[in-house]
């Protein structure tokens with residue numbers, strides 16, 4: 001499970017464990033003496049105390065299947081569980097079926113960019129941002145569904161951010177006036193409609209909200225803005 005984040009590089013950044021992904025989500029900093037749940041390991045751990053590690057962090061998530069809301073350290077994994085199991089099922093098909101009989105992942109494109117780069121956007125409170133995923137595709141020609149959502153725990157802004165067009169190929173949001181000096185994480189999910197197993201691809205768009213007053217540079221800054229995408233360099 002800890003390595004599953006690497007399966008989806010567009011969602012998970014190994015250098016940012018607090019951002020979350022298929023392998024769960026972890027604390028922003030090292031935590032002292034986070035003891036194993038396995039009692040027989042405790043004597044070994046005690047030999048090295050104090051030791052420091054990134055421990056699991058808690059999310060709040062409502063399961064779209066049963067409508068129940070869950071909270072806890074396991075929830076960052078649970079919120080992606082259905083997509084993870086579908087991925088595994090498809091990979092098993094790849095072992096025994098010809099290409100044309102198995103499903104393959106859609107490719108989520110953010111504003112025409114179909115890479116796996118995490119998108120970083122510097123912005124200001126009050127700005128309206130528009131996002132497009134129309135260039136997303138599927139190698140099997142499957143129909144695509146879109147979902148845009150705010151991963152609140154991955155960011156630092158504690159308030160609610162409304163996403164307009166959350167289930168369509170384009171979405172928009174207004175950066176809240178109280179979000180200056182905060183970070184907001186917008187997740188794009190693109191899921192195909194294969195009849196046997198539905199596969200999901202992701203993009204993560206990270207909004208870094210500046211502390212500067214909005215429109216301080218020029219009055220022409222008002223209005224809708226096409227965000228410029230700055231992919232994170234990867235090793």
Ligand SMILES: [Ca+2]
Pocket residue numbers: 103104105106138139140141142192194199
């Ligand atoms: Ca497909």
